Amino acid sequence: MASFLCDLVKPYVEKLINGAIAEAHHGKKLANKVKRIKELKGEKFENIELPRHLPGVERSSSENYISFKSREAKYRELLDALKDDNNYIIGLQGMGGTGKTTLAKEVGKELKQAGQFAHVVDTTVSFTPDIKKIQDDIAGSLGLKWDDCNESDRHKKLWSRLTNGDKILVILDDVWDRGPHLDFEAIGIPKRDNHKGCRVLVTSRSKRTFDIMCCHKTIELDLISEEEAWTMFEMYAGISNSESKKLINKGRKIAKECKQLPVAISAIASSLKGQQNREHEWDVTLKSLKQPVSMHGVDDDVVGVYNCLKISYDNLKEENVMRLFLLCSVFREDEEYSVEYLTRLCIGVGLFRDDDYTYNDARNKVVVAKNKLVDSCLLLKVDAKRLKMHDLVRDAAQWIADKEIQCVKLFDTKQKSLAITNNLYHYQIQFDH
Template sequence: MATGLVGCVGPIVGKIGEFLMAPIGRHFSYLFSYKSKVKNLKEEVEKLDEKRGAMQLSVDEAKRNGKVIGPDVKGWLGRVDKCSEEAREILNDEVKENRGCLYRWCPNLLLRYSLGKKATKKAKEVAKLHEERKMTEVAYNEPPPGIESTSTEGIKVFESRKLIMNGVMEALKDDRFDMIAICGMGGVGKTTMVKEVAKRAREEKLFDEVVMAVVSQSPNEMKIQGEIGDKLGLKFEKETKLGRADQLRERLRGTERILVILDDVWKRLELNDIGIPFGDGHRGCKILLTSRFDHVCNDMNAQRKFTVEVLTKEEAWNLFEEMAGISNDTSHTSTDLYMTQKKVADECGCLPIAIVTVARALKDKGRHSWNSALL
C-alpha cells in the first residue's frame, strides 16, 4: 500500500514547480475536476458531430443541385474531422484510466492531470469550431461560363483577316455603333472570327460581360434566351417567352457594358421579343451579329458591316498543309504526291471549311486516296 502511494505521488512531484509558477487553481482543477472536464468535452464533441452531420446533408443537397461547395465549408469539415478524432483519443484514454484504476491501488494522478488539461484545451477548440460553423455559407452557384467556355484553340491568325478583326475591335470601342455585323459566305470563318473577337474584347476588358448565342436558320427564341441566360448564370423563373424576355432584359440592363454576339442570323430577329435591350433601351449593350447574307445585316440595321472573303492562296495552302500534316521539307516538295496535294488544295477554293474538311479526311492517307480526291 505504502509503495503504491509513493508510486502515485511521485509523478506529480515534478509538477510542483509548474504549480508554483502558474496559477495554482487551474492546475488543481485539471487534476481534481478532470472528470467534469472530460464530460464537458464529450458533450461538446457530440454536439459538433450533430452539426457536422447537418452540414454534410446540406453539402450533399447542394452537390445534387450542381452548386459549388465553399472552400470555407470544406476546410471546416476537415478541421472538424481532425478535431473530433483527437478528442476521441482523449476520451478513450479516460476510459482506459478508469478501467486501470480498478486494478491499481490508486489512480494515476499524472494521467488524470494530463487528461484534464488536454480535455480543457480540446473543448476550447471544439467550441471555436461551433462558432465558425455559424459564419459559413454552404454553397455557391457555379460561376457562369460566359464566353470563356468557347475555345479558340487552333484558330490561325490570317493576315487577310487582321484588318477586319481590327476594324471590328475599333467599332466595338466606338460609342456611335451598337449594331455591328460580320457577313460572308458559309464556311468562310465568321464564327471563328467572332470567337476570337470575344476573346480579345474580354482580354481588353471592353465589356463587363460577353455572351454569345447561335441563332441558326430556324431560330428558337426560347433557346436563344436560354443560351444567353446560361452564360450569365441567370435562372429563368418564368415559363413563357415574354416572361423570360422581361427577366433577361432586366438582367442585361443591370450590366453596364455588355456585348451580345448573335451568330448565324438568317433573317431579321426581333431582339425585343427575346429580351435583348439595345439603343435607347440600354446604351451599354452592343450587338455583334454574323450572317451569310448581306441583306440580313441591313435588315438588322447594322451601322458597321464587315465582309469576310475567302483566304489568299498562300493562307489557304498553309492551312491545308497544317491540317493534312504535309511536310514542307524540300525533299518532299518535288514529288508527284506533293503536286497532287497542291492540286487538291486548289480545288478547295480557298474556303476554310472546304480546306479543313478535305485536308483532315486525307491526312496520313496514301497516294491512291489523294489521286482519287482529284477524280
Template sequence: MECIEPVLAIVKSGWGPICRQLDYIINLEKNLEDLNKQKENLDAKMVDLKEKITRDISKVATRECNQWLDYVKDIEQQVSVIQEKYKVDEKCLAGWCPNVCSKMKLGKRVEEIIKQITDLNNKRSTFEGRELTDAPLEKVQPQNVESNSLAATERTLKEILMFMEDDDTKMIGVWGMGGVGKTTTMKLLNDRLEGSPAFEIVIWVTVSKAGNRRNVQNAIAERLELIKSESDDQRKARICKTLRRKKFLLLLDDVWEMIDLSDVGIPPLNQVDGRKVVLTTRSLKVCRQMKTNKDVKVETLSEDEAWNLFIKSAGDVAMTSDIKQLAEGIVKECGGLPLAINVVGSSLRNNGDVVVWRNTLRELQLPTTSENEDMEEQVFPCLRSSYVLLQDCKKKLFLYCSLYPEDSEILITELVEYCWLEGYIHGVGSIEVAREKGHSVVMNLVDASLLETCAK
C-alpha cells in the same frame, strides 16, 4: 463609530472585486457547461448557413454573412484553447493542486467568450433572409478556339474591333459564305475580350437555322443564370431588367433570319454607351434587316493563305516532289474555304501515299462520286444548307451558273436572258422587266454568299 465607518467603507470597496474574482473560480465549471451549450448552438447555425450557401449555386454569401462566419471560426479556435487549458489544469495532481490565479483568468475568459457567442447568436438573426446575393457572372465564357493565326482572320478581327471602339456603332454584321471562318473569328473576338474593361459581360448565342425567339431567350437566360421555366414574357422582362444595369456585348452566331432583339428582352442599344451586338450570317440581307451600323465581309483566303493553312493541316508531306502538285490542286478545289482546307488537310496529314492524294483530288473535282466521309459530314452540309433554303427561281438560276466553265466570269445580263428564255423568271411581260427582276435575283445570291462579284 465615526472612526469605524470609514474603515468599513474601505473594506466593502475592496471586498467587491475580490468576490468577483472568486466567482470566476466558483462558477468555472458551470460556465464551461454553458459555454459548450452556447458553442453547440452556434455550430448548428453555422452548419445551416453553410448548407444554405452551397445549395444555391447562383448565389454567393454577402459580406456580412462572410464576416459572421469568420467571427464564428475565430471564436471556435478560442473555445478550443480554453478547453485545452482547462484539461491541463485538471491534470495537475487530479485537480488537488490548482493554480488560483490561472483559474481566475480562465474563468474570466470563459465569461467573456460566452458573451461574445451570445452576441454572435443574436447577430445571426439580424441578417436572416439576407445571407445571399446574386453570384457575379463570369465576364467571358471562353470558346477556346484553336487559331491558325491566319492573317485574313486577324484582319477581319481588327476591323470588327475598330468598329466596336466607335460609340455610335451599336450593331455590327459579319457576313460571308459557309465555311469561310465567321464563327472562328467570332470565337476569337469572344476570347480576346477576356480582360477588356469595355464590357461587364459577353453573351455568346449560337442561333442556327432552328433559332427562334424562345431558343435565343433560353440561351441568354442560361448565360445570365436566370430561371428558364418562366413564360416568354416573364423571361423577357427579367433579361431586360438584368441587362439594363450592365455594359454588355451580345454575340449572335449563325443568324439565318431577322431577330427582334427587343422581343427577346434586349434593352435598347442606343440609350446607354456600352451596349453592342455583333452577329454572323451568310446573308447580307439579314444584316440589313437587323439594321446593322457596320458590315464586315469575311472573304475567302488568298492562294498563299490557303496554301499555308493546308500545309499546317496536312504537314510537310504536302511539300514532297511527288505530292506537291496534287496538293496544290486540292487546295485550289477547296476554294479558299478554311473549313474545307482544314478538313481535307487533316484527313491527309502525314500520308505519303500518292494514290490516296490523287484519289482525294479526283473526288473534290467530282463531288457527286465522292466517298470522302470527312467532307460529306463536315463541309458539304455547311454549303448545302445555303442552297436548300433558296426559293425555287433562285435555285434554278444558281444551278444554271454551273453550266458555265469553272472559274469563268458570267455577264449578268446574259445569264438573266438565258434564264428568262428557259422560263426560270416568272411573272414578267417583257425582256426589260425580266432583266431587272433577274438582276435582283442574282444580287440576292451575291448577298447570300453563293455568288461572287467580279472585279470590273
C-alpha cells in the same frame, strides 16, 4: 425532344442500315434491347442525358485558329467597331464556311480577355429563331436564373440584366434574312436606344440581314488567299515542308480545288492527315475534285463545297462512321448534343449493334466514330462533352443521304403521303428550315 427525335431517327437509320423497307419485329427487338440497356446501366434510362451546357466564348476551342494575314485588317476593324460606343449592332457577313463564326468567337475572346467586356455571350440563331433557346443561352452565360419568372416575362428580366450597366457583348451567330424575323424585343435584347453597356455582333451570310437590322457597321469577310489556303491545308493535313516535293505538289493542287473556302479546306485536308505515305489516296482525292460534277437541285454556289465535303465523307471509308455522319445530319440546324445522347440514339436505332453488347461497348464505338468525324472536321466539338454539325456540312450530309439512301422528306407533304400510301414506314427524316 429526346424521345421525339428518337422516334423520328429510329426508322431513318433502320432504313440506312438494312436498305430494306420493313423489319416487322424491329419494335419488339428494340424494346428488348432498351430493357437490356436499362438492366445493364442499373439506372433510369432517362437519366443518361447530361444537363445542357452553358455557352460562352471561353468554351470555344481555338487550338486550330489561324490568324490569316488577309483578315488582319478586318479583325482590327471588327475589334475597333465593337470598342466604339457609337456602335450598337455590328454585322459580320460572308458566305457559308468562310470563317464568320470562328472569327466572331476569336474577337469576342480577345475583347473579354482585354477587359473590354465583362461578359461575352454567344448564341446561334439559325433560320428559325427559337426565342426560348436564345434567352436560355444568354441568361445561362450571364448566370441569370429564371426562378419563378413566367415565360412571358422572361424578356423583361433579360432586358434588365443586359441594360444594368455591365459591358456585355452578345454574339448572334448565323442570322438569316429570310424566314421568321428576329424579334429583339421578344428576346429581351435592347433596341437601338438605351442599350447602355450592351453591344450586339451579328453574323450572317446575307447583307440584307444587316439592312433589316439597321446595323451601324458591317464588315465583309472574303475568301482567304491562295497562299493562306495552302497554309491552312498544311496545318489540317499535318504536313510540313519536309515532305517530298511530289506530295507537296499534289497537296497544293488539292488545296487549290477547295477554292479558298476554309470549311472545304479543313474537311479535305484533315481527311488526308496521316496518309503521307499513301500517295494514291491523294491522287484519288485530286482526281475526284477535278471531275466535273452536276448536282441536281443544288445551288451553283455550293456545288463545289458539297463536292469537297462528299469527298471527305468518302475518305472516311468506314461504313459505321459514314452512317454516324448521316445520322448526325438529322438533328436540327446548329443543334448541340452530348455523346451520351448520341450513344442512346445509336443504340435506339441499331447503329453499332452487336448481338451481345453492353452500353459501354456501344458508347466506346460511338466515341471512336465521332472522334473520326471530329478529326475529319465533319463534326464539331462544342466543348468536352457536346457536339454539333456545321450548318453547311449538315446541308451537304442531307444531300448525300438523299443520294445514297432512299429517303422521304416529311416536310414535303406529297412525298409524305406517297410514302404512307405505299406503307413505307422507314424514312429518312430531314428537317427543313
